[in-house]
Amino acid sequence: MSVKQEFSPGACLATTAAYSTSQFTFKDLRDLNDPSLSYLSPLSVISLIDLNAFFAQVEQLRLGLPVETPVVCVQWSTLIAVSYAARKFGIGRLDTLQSAKQKCPNLVCAHAAVFKKGESHWAYTKGLPNQATHKVSLDPYRRESRKIVKIFQQHCDLVEKASVDESYLDLGRLVYKKLLSLFPLLAEGQDSDYMPSLPDTLPEELQFRGVVIKSTEEENLIQNNTIMSLSQQFPEGPPTIGDWDDVCMLIGSMIVLDIRKALYDEMGYTTSAGIASNKQVAKLAGGFKKPDNQCVIRNRSTYSFLNNFELNDVTSMGGKTGDFVLQKLRVPPDKGISYIRENFTLEAIEEEFNDDIPLAKKIYEIVRGNHRRELVNRMDVKSMMSRKNFLAKHPVETLSDADSWIKVFAGDLYNRMIELDEENLRLSMSQVSNKEKGVIKRPKTLSINLGTSSGIRRSKQAQLMQYSSLDRLWEHFEQIGYRILRDLLETITETAKLNGGRTLKELEAQSLDPRKIKVASISHLSLTISNFIKANDSSLIDSYTGNTETDKESAQAKLKQMFDEVNKSALEKQEKEPSPAPQPRIISSEDKSYIKKLFDDFQMSNHIEEASKSPKRSENKAQGSSMKTSSEKHDSKYIKKLFEDYQTQASLDLTLKSNSGIQHAKEENTKRKLDIFQSLQKRQKPQSKSTDDFLNTLLQTMYCPQCKEEIDNAVEHNDFHVAMEISNRINGH
Template sequence: MSSYKWSDLVDINSKTRSYTSRLACIAHIDVNAFFAQVEQIRCNYGRDDPVVCVQWSSIIAISYAARKYGITRMDSIQNALKKSDKIIPIHTAVFRKGEDFWQYHDGYGIWNEDSSKHITPEQFKVSLDPYRRESRKILKLVHEYCDLVEKASVDEVFVDLGRLCFYALLFDESISGFGSLRDQFRNGNYELDDYLPPVPLDLSLEYSGLVYGADIDPQSTEVTFKDWDDVIFCLASQKTQEIRDQIEAVLGYTTSCGISRTKTLSKIGSNFKKPAAQTIIRNSMIEDFLDYEGVELTSFWSLGGTTGKEVSQLLSVPQEFPLRYVRDSWPISCEELRQYMKKRLSDMNSSGVTFQTVDEAQISSLADKIFKLVRGDLKTAVNSKPMIKSMMSNKNLRGDSCKHFSDCMAWLEVFSGELNGRIHEMEQEHGMHFVPKTLTVSTRSKTFERHSRSAPMTFNGSHLHSKDILELGTRLIKDLDLKFGQADWYYPLTNVNMSLSNFEIVEAGRSIIDIFGRQAQVTKTDDGIVPDGTTGKASSISPSRASRAVDVINSHFECEPCGKTFENEEAFREHSDYHYALQLEQSYNGAKEDSTSLSYGERRLLFSSTKRAASVATATSKRRKDNISRSSKKGNMDIYKFFSR
């Protein structure tokens, strides 16, 4: 009998519960030397060409062909070319100071003997837009196979394979050997708390990739299936191989992949063997993998850098088998680990040892995380929804490259173009509207003092444009210049940046009123539907007169501009969108003489006296008819509502 239950199997078919199942299966797919591959393909180089991607004089990505010459990320491009003149340097795309668009300057770079072809940080800003664009293509391909995909960074994704494996196991007729299990499932001859039947002995399945700790040969794909988790991982490896093959065939990129029951393990697994390989970490081999492959606390996603080093110091973990040490020292529960960490932190602080990132407030969550990480059991969901909180365009400045307000303006031009482009890219990627509510401009003086200004975003139309960002940014940077610009400690600036925050993320296809803020709320009472006394939260981009106050009488929704009534809110909102579209059209092409959206004063300003009279007569006649129509429908109307119109 299996050690897994039917509930474990059924749960992997759930979007919300899949990652919590004991049969959970998650993959991490990482593009090898991504930036270098992008430039290699863009410039029509082959995989054997030693391409390196350069930013100023630093190497930021090294193709595997270039690594054969001993090139590392620590090398400058000048040192790399000394190691081998076969190296092919390609500089990233850049924004030029004062321009809101990026472009490539192929053949240009600090290594060029012609100084006029140098790309300097004083006059340029690196653009990562080409890599984001390729990242979107990869993400789109992965989404064609799976509906639970999380973009971890520009070159890596997590994929929850539970639903794919569930279908392959129980419904895919091209996969044989599971007839008995399928019959039992289809006929409902099971209870969720029942254990699954034993795995068939005559399965003809084969893993695709390296199965860590294989019984016969570490490189073998012929591994015994001890339980249903092994079967799930095998099916998953076939799916990820298919996805990776498609990425390579369509886009040309090679990838590495890790497959396990958690995101953290899979990320480490994808880095285990590179390039163009995948590693499967079965549940029975998790602790062996963690102990014998040089995995440390700092190896884990979210524990890298200072935090991981400080936790290692706090726990006094040895260099050899550090994770086993933690498991063996605190084997029962995370509570004993929590108490130890709390006391140890207090003792070390008392003796004068201070930590940058670890404090008493974090001990509880850190102890729980570490207790699970060292056992390969930290379960987190694959989150396919964008969780953007803020977006920044930043420039570290050198020398006198920003010594005046006009220099600030030139960099704001760059920032506005970059931020606007990134928002539009996200909208294409996710099929949603991203509406920033706050803009912040920040500067760092020559004495390294930070100053900033923020303001709510306001712009016209249904989409954000770079000029909207630039206009508000200009006002904020001007405010900073007026206050600090005359001080001898302010210019030249050492950093300037612009950020957008407080994003409202709205599903595509929703009503414009939903996006820009409804101007009348409706409350359901015992006596029917009545207008709420308070308005909803006003959006900073509400469309002016697009949707005027709505009278809700006898459970009807009424449009004041044209007098039409609607039985439900959805129809009313769609009709309101029509008025908003008319207003947008008029803002671009001008209002017509008989437009009912114009006030009498606006009509006097826009039209000549001859045309005005006819226009007013037409509009007045139409409104009289509308008033008569409304009066006949409403009967005895409240006099306050009559005059409030």
């Protein structure tokens, strides 16, 4: 049913209940009210709402064009979306821009938004942009998708965003509430009791919305009816309503139409929808009656509906997986899902897939339309990548050009991080606990992959600091990206040859304009962030430094006050009673990670200070360098200041190791000035045989005898133990 169509209610629907009680229990009904159980209930109602030719609709609405105008969304010379008005001219996504214009001279070709080289924000251009100097951005479509999902969430408590233009909705709570308002008796009864039989007629307001797929029995009845003479025929009636599951689907169809209309009224988008008992069938139904319509699959009509599809049409059964299953079960080429259902029992499928019983069970459920999967209102992001393949005629050949694309990639990833934060911060209360609600995720790793026209491939990664502020994180992406890029280019011998035998470091030390620094011809370049983790206050740098100068000063004062209180309490306790023998302190993995980050940042700050003594470089070079921004420098200075505070305060902690009082602690303080950086440097020098032996053991065995586990990086693991010892000394252990 179209969102533009006014619904005309008919007569009250009659039911055809065959038994005095329902086949469903009150527990089946009440499970609808629990998001964690709703999808498993035989009364479940799941919907898939699909935006019709989404990218083309976005461009049509952006340009203020009527729906009758043929519109295509273009990426360079390729069509990525075709409006239904354009499809009437025979235009499809396989058409080129040129062939599409030949079929429809009045076709509106809207190119997707693009990033321009050297710019971190996307924009629309007049006419077709230059592919050599631009990169396509999908951010406008992601932005509209976020708005659409928010509207769905205003009406439904559990929404799963399946893709940029598709969302699943679990309608369980809405259906349950409507049932109890119309049939108050359903609030009574024990969980194990069967629900009562349906009334003879339903309330007048309960009417199916959309196309209701007929069951096999209904189709046979219609077929038999056509055989009869005209005098014997009876008119085709409304869909059969035999039990409460049919009523649930009916109510679900009404709710989905209301949601689709709300979206159309607010944003102007038309949609198609499928309503069924699980995600698998709802997905197939969502594309069955397009555009601007919805399809209802009652439980009784699932088999007849699935007869329209092949196994490869089902999500997760496409491609090689589906082909493997079809070959394993020896399904004839012209047979679909019904063939497997009619010829294979669960035992027979398990016999064929005896090495993968879960897959066998999944196939059995899929061909019967009963494969149930829970809806989740967020997706675990593992990585994000922004990349560009450069035209053979226009490769990247200077350091300035390469830096310009790193800036573009960082801006692209920044926009996608905004989307990720919004998704994580609007989690449904029904899906996560209060402890998890509002969590944000941050990447731990940034990597660059590049390839040259001569076939050379290089990649490298680096660890990222974690910031709650996305603006700060965006700057960090750029800085680390510039640094890794230079490291990679240094490994390509052609770079030095192109610059008279001089390395990039030598060229930059001479303050040479990056536009004049040649690099090996780059054919493709990408920036990737990965290893996302839940961020907390102890791991976020700006939780300590703040986002403004006032925040940082306040944070520093609070930290100093905290240290003062802790040490004062310790000294008072020492005066009253001798301190016990120190116990080994267990440091959490988060604390270990943060200690290492603080030390790495201190080292970086020293490097920056040394670099700052060199002659001032050109403005263009400063933009492309890996030097920190003023905010980053402030962080480094502040962290260094924290360590200096530690040095001062840690001397007081030494009193905990002494039983001779405060005076003895002062004497010890004079003898032992705690300088953690000098201590670390000494431990890293080959002066300590035990330290050398430990590192050598790690290098030779890749096994840590202290942690009793295998390791990936011996030097890094050795640094970890040094940092842990620093922490012990700071805390007086």
